[in-house]
Amino acid sequence: MSPSSQGTALVTGASSGIGATYADHLARRGHDLILVARNQDRLEELAARLRAETGVAVEVFPADLANPADVARVEGRLRGDAAITLLVNNAGLGPQGPALGSDIGYQDTMIAVNVTAVNRLAIAATDAFVAKGAGTIINIASVVALIPELFSATYVGTKAFVLALTQSLNAEVVKAGVTGVRYQAVLPGLTRTEIFDRVGKSFDDLDPKMVMEVGEMVAAALAGLDQGELVTIPSLPDPADFAAVNTARYALGPNLSRDHAADRYKAG
Ligand SMILES: NC(=O)c1ccc[n+]([C@@H]2O[C@H](COP(=O)([O-])OP(=O)(O)OC[C@H]3O[C@@H](n4cnc5c(N)ncnc54)[C@H](OP(=O)(O)O)[C@@H]3O)[C@@H](O)[C@H]2O)c1
Incomplete structure (x- = not known):
């Protein structure tokens, strides 16, 4: 792989949707790419197109991120390849429906990909980037991390993990x-994207006013990155609304851990 001036971006879940769109945008920004997902044929097809259209070097790295051995191979690459300057921690599964009464095996796989793999790759990239004093980690969470009551419980939990992991x-x-x-x-x-098709649902059943096209979403997220944001909410019109959430959160800070219980919890 020839070194690019932007360095190499490793993108997980690059075979479709948000990950494939990041790969496209990052190639056009001059990043060489390592594309990770299970579907090798789709990765090869994307890689061939991006090489032809942009001239960057693109490597296909098939891996099942629900499989610890495959996750370890990706971690090894992140720790050992000094050309990598950017991780897009994107691969993820959506919920099949409400958590209540759902298939617990599917939930376990969702946690393995959305949480365990994301955590391991973020830590591996952090260690490598801190050692060389440079690098960027983009973690794909979801707005449901901010409004858990609106969506399926376990999926929401995985996305709240991704947001908290990034902030911490x-x-x-x-x-x-x-x-x-x-x-x-x-x-x-x-x-x-294909996220709902994979669980037998369709975006066509949703209010179109609430559904963004994937190209617009990724372009906005990259604009947020360029503006130095830690948290980017592509559709939020007024950033002051999210700033207010953080102000309220920080105001709780001094009272969240004290040497005595609050008066209302004192017996008698
Ligand atoms: N679309 C939305 O409305 C939305 C909203 C908020 C957040 N997100 C998040 O965005 C991320 C990308 O989702 P998407 O909407 O782009 O969905 P998508 O089109 O279904 O893409 C999911 C990607 O993850 C990969 N993936 C799934 N399981 C994997 C596994 N076990 N190992 C490796 N790769 C795996 C898939 O590739 P293979 O099948 O080839 O492995 C695919 O490339 C997810 O984390 C999702 O939670 C999506």
Whole structure:
């Protein structure tokens, strides 16, 4: 792989939807690419198109991120390949329906891909990027992390994990005085991809006013990255609304851990 001036971006879930769209946009920004997903044929097809259209180097890296051995191979690549400057931690599964009465085996797979793999890859990339003092990690969460009551419980839990992981890792590297390592949590709303087709549902059954085209979503998320955002919510008109959430959260801070219970909880 010839080194590009932007370095190499490793994109998980690059065979369709948001991941494939990131791959396209990043290639046009001059990144070489490592494309990770299970469907090798689709990755090869995308890789061939992007090589032809943009001239960047594209490697296909088939892996099942529900499989610990495959996750370890991707981690090894992140730790060992100094050309990698960007991780897009995107691969994920949507819910089959409400968590109540759902297939617990499917939930386990969702947690393996949406949480365990995301965590392992984010930590591997953080270690590698901190060691060289540079690198960017984009974690794809979801707006449901902010409004858990609106969607399927276990999926929401996985996305709340991704948001909290990103905020906390960022705080850790800032506290450690590391500069040059950046994080972004992207919180898409409904975005037209294959995510619902895979669980027998369709975006066509939803209010079209709530569904963004995937190209617009990824372009907005990259604009948020360029603007230095830690958290990007592509459809949110007024950033002050999210800033207010954070102000309220931080105001809780001094009272969340004290040496005595609050008066209302004192017996008698
Ligand atoms: N679309 C939305 O409305 C929406 C909203 C908020 C957040 N998100 C998040 O966006 C991310 C991408 O989803 P999408 O909407 O683009 O859906 P998608 O079109 O279904 O794409 C999912 C990607 O993840 C990969 N993937 C699934 N299971 C995998 C596994 N076990 N190992 C490796 N790769 C796996 C798929 O590739 P293979 O099948 O080839 O493995 C595919 O490339 C997910 O994390 C999702 O939660 C989506």
